[in-house]
Amino acid sequence: MRQLCKGNVAIVKGAILAGCKAYYGYPITPASEIAEAAALYFPQVGGTFLQAESEIAAINMVYGAAATGQRVMSASSGPGLSLMQEGISYCAGSELPCVIVDIVRGGPGLGNIAPEQSDYFAMVKGGGHGCYRNFVLAPASVQEMADLTVLAFELADTYRNPAIILADGFIGQMMEPLELDYREAKLPEKPWAVQGTHETRKNVISSIFLEPDDLEAHIRKLEAKYIRASRLEARHETFETNDAEVLLVGYGITSRVLRSAVEMARREGLKAGLFRPITLWPFPKEALRKAASKVSKVLVVELSNGQMVEDVRLSLEGKVPVEFYGRTGGNVPSVEEIHSQLMQRVMSLV
Amino acid sequence: MSTDTKLDAQASEILAAGYEVTHSKSPLFYDHYERKADLQQQTHYCPGCGHGIAHKLIAEALEELGLQDKTIFVSPVGCSVFAYYYFDTGNVQMAHGRAPAGATAIKRACPGKIVISYQGDGDLAAIGTAEIIHAANRGENITVFFVNNAIYGMTGGQMAPTTLVGQRSTTSPFGRRPINEGFPMHVCELIASLEAPAYIERVALSDNKNIMKARKAIRKALELQRDGVGFSFVEILSPCPTIWGKDPVEARKWIAEKMIPQFPLNVFRDHKHDPVVNNPVPHHTIPETLEIQTTDQGPRPELPKHQHHFQQFEIKVAGFGGQGVLLLGQLLTEMGMREGLEVSWLPSYGPEMRSGSAHCHVCLSKNRIGTPLISHPDVLVAMNEISLRKFAPQVASGGLILYNASRLPEDFELPQARVICIPASEIADKLGSTKSTNIVMMGALLEETECLLTATAEGVLETKVKKVELKEINRKALAAGHDFIDHYVRVGAVTQPDGFAY
Ligand SMILES: Cc1ncc(C[n+]2csc(CCOP(=O)(O)OP(=O)(O)O)c2C)c(N)n1
Numbered sequence A: 001m002r003q004l005c006k007g008n009v010a011i012v013k014g015a016i017l018a019g020c021k022a023y024y025g026y027p028i029t030p031a032s033e034i035a036e037a038a039a040l041y042f043p044q045v046g047g048t049f050l051q052a053e054s055e056i057a058a059i060n061m062v063y064g065a066a067a068t069g070q071r072v073m074s075a076s077s078g079p080g081l082s083l084m085q086e087g088i089s090y091c092a093g094s095e096l097p098c099v100i101v102d103i104v105r106g107g108p109g110l111g112n113i114a115p116e117q118s119d120y121f122a123m124v125k126g127g128g129h130g131c132y133r134n135f136v137l138a139p140a141s142v143q144e145m146a147d148l149t150v151l152a153f154e155l156a157d158t159y160r161n162p163a164i165i166l167a168d169g170f171i172g173q174m175m176e177p178l179e180l181d182y183r184e185a186k187l188p189e190k191p192w193a194v195q196g197t198h199e200t201r202k203n204v205i206s207s208i209f210l211e212p213d214d215l216e217a218h219i220r221k222l223e224a225k226y227i228r229a230s231r232l233e234a235r236h237e238t239f240e241t242n243d244a245e246v247l248l249v250g251y252g253i254t255s256r257v258l259r260s261a262v263e264m265a266r267r268e269g270l271k272a273g274l275f276r277p278i279t280l281w282p283f284p285k286e287a288l289r290k291a292a293s294k295v296s297k298v299l300v301v302e303l304s305n306g307q308m309v310e311d312v313r314l315s316l317e318g319k320v321p322v323e324f325y326g327r328t329g330g331n332v333p334s335v336e337e338i339h340s341q342l343m344q345r346v347m348s349l350v
Numbered sequence B: 001m002s003t004d005t006k007l008d009a010q011a012s013e014i015l016a017a018g019y020e021v022t023h024s025k026s027p028l029f030y031d032h033y034e035r036k037a038d039l040q041q042q043t044h045y046c047p048g049c050g051h052g053i054a055h056k057l058i059a060e061a062l063e064e065l066g067l068q069d070k071t072i073f074v075s076p077v078g079c080s081v082f083a084y085y086y087f088d089t090g091n092v093q094m095a096h097g098r099a100p101a102g103a104t105a106i107k108r109a110c111p112g113k114i115v116i117s118y119q120g121d122g123d124l125a126a127i128g129t130a131e132i133i134h135a136a137n138r139g140e141n142i143t144v145f146f147v148n149n150a151i152y153g154m155t156g157g158q159m160a161p162t163t164l165v166g167q168r169s170t171t172s173p174f175g176r177r178p179i180n181e182g183f184p185m186h187v188c189e190l191i192a193s194l195e196a197p198a199y200i201e202r203v204a205l206s207d208n209k210n211i212m213k214a215r216k217a218i219r220k221a222l223e224l225q226r227d228g229v230g231f232s233f234v235e236i237l238s239p240c241p242t243i244w245g246k247d248p249v250e251a252r253k254w255i256a257e258k259m260i261p262q263f264p265l266n267v268f269r270d271h272k273h274d275p276v277v278n279n280p281v282p283h284h285t286i287p288e289t290l291e292i293q294t295t296d297q298g299p300r301p302e303l304p305k306h307q308h309h310f311q312q313f314e315i316k317v318a319g320f321g322g323q324g325v326l327l328l329g330q331l332l333t334e335m336g337m338r339e340g341l342e343v344s345w346l347p348s349y350g351p352e353m354r355s356g357s358a359h360c361h362v363c364l365s366k367n368r369i370g371t372p373l374i375s376h377p378d379v380l381v382a383m384n385e386i387s388l389r390k391f392a393p394q395v396a397s398g399g400l401i402l403y404n405a406s407r408l409p410e411d412f413e414l415p416q417a418r419v420i421c422i423p424a425s426e427i428a429d430k431l432g433s434t435k436s437t438n439i440v441m442m443g444a445l446l447e448e449t450e451c452l453l454t455a456t457a458e459g460v461l462e463t464k465v466k467k468v469e470l471k472e473i474n475r476k477a478l479a480a481g482h483d484f485i486d487h488y489v490r491v492g493a494v495t496q497p498d499g500f501a502y
């Protein structure tokens, strides 16, 4: 049965259904409800919730718990994610699966707490040091906050790599119907974990490789995972793209506004379509290329001054003109605003 | 002299200088250090390094206590980053300074195991100050071995928080000057100011006697963890001959002569806590906790049959925080959901709320909802004048404004929408609680627009309002909102002072 649920809370519900056993985090608006829901739910079902002294401590607690093979998570917003970057890089280097949520707010600096999509570079392009990648999933509804959290845990375990949920203040604060099914979580074996047992005694969790050749071999191994993930794990959604002449591209909350804009454009006779990446890494390149193959223009809309647009351009290799419209500071464009942007740009085509 | 007697003579010379000869190797160490690239029979530590001795004492204690299989050794960044070359125990290598945070989570994941956080003075007392203090303050049931060598070894001799006043390092080339770098940090004393830790002792690897004391302290710390007594912490004043530019014998002397006076050897804490009262945590199944209705909880309730007259219906509710603005929006959203619609609720949040106003967007739709952000609501429920003035111009032409007051403000310019004034606060007051003002507005909204069923509202209020007294008032408030529209609005026009009639 459907329950009305807040996006931030849905993440925690999804995590518990995925068999997550521990939450370590530090409060920050607009992600605090995640910590609050975790504080309420985890102990009741026999899990661990701990408010860490900082996001630095939190991510290193995540590292420790992940080293024992537990499904574990943390959540924060921009400034906290900045502090976590070293730890996320260590998790990737030590191949520790974990899920980290970024409910993006306005930046740089203290910025504000209104929604932005300005952490795309930080999350998708790495953020921390070294040759690594994060899975990055971008939910656009409360249902997806739960569903993609479950998927994030699965990807993290399958690839032994951090997975990030990249959402924004609006998706986090929104309430929508949420449908959950309870099934006991199936957890994979983790023979590599360190658990204080005879069987796991020889295991080491570490990211240090002193010899250049050893480190290079390690990086190659990571890279092989990333190549496999790029082939298998890219996900996207399209709306009205079959006969589209212009293609709107956006993720998260923006994709919701764009969906309404497509409807509005179609009511007025303009054949618009929507391409929405669900995974930002791996970026759904092939699918985008296909969706854009017959359009005369692509308009990318983001709550930033242009981050994902770079991946759109890289994917489309200059074959279609790609334009950009961005709002920042916490401003979310209205449907009318997108519509008028679309009309201006389409007019400029003729 | 035979080789043996020569060795013996050397040994007694070293012993005379306060040196311990340690030939035997603990079986807790790997036989052969295969994880090392080369020289797999010897450690990577410099001759006379305190880390080697500390490792040996820890290994022996674990071995004697039979804890090898149970142990998870958390190593830092520093010269001891490679502790996993040697310890045949579970090993987790952590980021610089963060071992106590990692150890915290490891221990909580594996409560019956022995978790050791082994750290240098840069790692623990500089970059990791927050992590050690908080792990100690939480009384994590882990053991921390803090190797204080008054310098950064691994990175080649920079100043540590424990570097002595006047001591030269590569980053205090004129000697540590308190005016610039402050004084050496006394970590045991700092931690001893906290309530939770169970055991805190400072020992030194300066001579045999002190090494024996260190051995006892290390063993005790591990026993206390094994017995679940709490946080145990042993600071080990330790030689770093290489960076200090001294031979091993001089280095030990330096500990005795320079470090111990600065860092007195002491047991700073050794007690069991009186039991403390912790509030209980209720335990529930996952479906109960997450409010997931499982099939064995009976059949799903029938959805009310209602032909909604719209494809999509958008409502904005606005007013002061405390007027139940967000709640009213949530209730309408919940009702829409129960009537089988697609719904979304989006609140204003953060400092905007703190200044006292709040608003939310409610979207009810037969189709998947695009943007949850409403630019032109079909209905505005304005709970106060500020909201009326701010949001009335956005209302869709032909839309409706429900305003919580008996009349419009004098200079208010009418938008392209119908306005109904409802003295909801007054009505709610009369019913016994201003709190149900929002429910009066809801009654009026439902009666005027018929967007959702009153029966659904009653059902939602029944389940969402927990207080019995409020339940009763809310029922009345809902009816009063209804009646207001019925009697005062539908039956005969009510004329406003500004001549606006409806
Ligand atoms: C974030 C970060 N900053 C700096 C370093 C460089 N670094 C490695 S070890 C170390 C200090 C080591 O000193 P200490 O903790 O006293 O251990 P020792 O080597 O003396 O045993 C520093 C600064 C690092 N690895 N990571």
Ligand code: SF4
Binding pocket: B044, B045, B046, B048, B049, B050, B051, B079, B149, B153, B154, B239, B240, B241, B242, B243
């Ligand atoms: S540099 Fe100092 S601490 Fe590091 S191994 Fe050598 S003696 Fe030991």
